[in-house]
Amino acid sequence: MKHFILFMFLIFSTSVVFALPTISDMINNPNMYNGKFLTVQGQAVGSIMRRGDYAWVNMTDGAQTLGFWMPYVLAKEIKYTTSYDFKGDLLTVEGTFVAMSLKHDGDMEFDVSKIVKIVPGGKVFHEINFDRVIFLIVISAVAFVLWILKRRFFAPKI
Numbered sequence: 001m002k003h004f005i006l007f008m009f010l011i012f013s014t015s016v017v018f019a020l021p022t023i024s025d026m027i028n029n030p031n032m033y034n035g036k037f038l039t040v041q042g043q044a045v046g047s048i049m050r051r052g053d054y055a056w057v058n059m060t061d062g063a064q065t066l067g068f069w070m071p072y073v074l075a076k077e078i079k080y081t082t083s084y085d086f087k088g089d090l091l092t093v094e095g096t097f098v099a100m101s102l103k104h105d106g107d108m109e110f111d112v113s114k115i116v117k118i119v120p121g122g123k124v125f126h127e128i129n130f131d132r133v134i135f136l137i138v139i140s141a142v143a144f145v146l147w148i149l150k151r152r153f154f155a156p157k158i
Contacts, residue, residue, distance in 0.1 A: 070112035080121035
């Protein structure tokens with residue numbers, strides 16, 4: 001019995017999972033995370049905005065978005081950012097959260113020192129909804145017939 005209890009204790013004590021803070025956590029509780037070195041995960045969205053040797057990369061956790069300031073060398077590793085046609089790379093980054101950056105006019109940011117992992121995004125394929133296509137054709141045909149009838153019967157007579 002002692003061995004079983006010891007075994008269960010070891011299993012449960014070593015299986016504790018430490019959750020990473022989310023972008024929403026940092027935005028909603030800036031004082032808690034300000035100045036702390038963190039590991040954060042998010043999806044790259046929008047454009048990579050180069051500023052000399054550095055770049056801004058916006059990342060989202062699905063609920064909120066934050067600007068990540070990183071060396072341009074790191075930003076070049078990002079292949080896809082989220083847009084209508086692409087799903088952005090899922091990044092795990094390490095760095096320091098800054099609640100009010102003096103070098104960027106008081107904006108909230110995350111200063112990235114390292115990209116730990118990149119799960120590549122890719123092209124998004126959009127399915128065509130044929131019910132909508134048929135509806136568009138029918139409405140267009142009705143509008144065209146009404147236009148012809150208007151010109152024929154309600155045109156000003158000279």
